[in-house]
Amino acid sequence: MPATPKPLLDARAKVFKALGHPTRLAIVDLLASGERCVCEIDEIIEADMSTVSRHLSVLRNVGLLSSEKRGNQVFYKLECPCITTFYGCVESVISSAGKPVQLIIT
């Protein structure tokens, strides 16, 4: 079993790195239910619009999102719904790390 070639490791790492920020994960979750324009995203994500725009760029640069300009607005779309299927695995890591995430349903 040969070692994974470095260029592939680099490429994978870029994708994971892009996902390694809570705001960007919030954006991914939001877009999982359909495309949105920046102003809609900005309404939901609490941060300066310039910051949101930069997070969107990061996600698009690694291929997770695509964008399309329509008239005045830019719509972003999740290219990779398979990402969300990974959360189960991630969550199992979280709990095994002894840092339980409490979800209180009231």
Added chain:
Amino acid sequence: MPATPKPLLDARAKVFKALGHPTRLAIVDLLASGERCVCEIDEIIEADMSTVSRHLSVLRNVGLLSSEKRGNQVFYKLECPCITTFYGCVESVISSAGKPVQLIIT
């Protein structure tokens, strides 16, 4: 569909962030075939052992690895083989980003 709670986003992001480095991904790949002690890992990963040790800590801190001391050595183990099943999805992102990773088989 309620927004994903922030603590959960934070927790997920930490895991992705830990995976967002090529050397750490190389370690994960190596450990996917079974546990190893630090010196074995160090032989394969080219970096200072202190650097390798720090990468191992990062992965362990988020729960991706566990470690056990046996005699003189510390063995690290992948707690989450499901991680590797995610590469297919990640690779699809990579190629759609128009940054093909060339795998030359000679």
Added chain:
DNA sequence: AATTCATTTGCGCAAATTGCCAAATACGCA
């Protein structure tokens, strides 16, 4: 052409990350 709305980019700053060297720690053995 001038105005307005939507989005991106330049800038500066604080904080985090990375990597190596050297020193410290932990363990087994003579």
Added chain:
DNA sequence: TGCGTATTTGGCAATTTGCGCAAATGAATT
């Protein structure tokens, strides 16, 4: 106890990241 091996940690410099403000860009409308 003293030595050699295995691993972690402290410290430092260089680089990157994240954020908001303000300015710039692009498109539509008057």
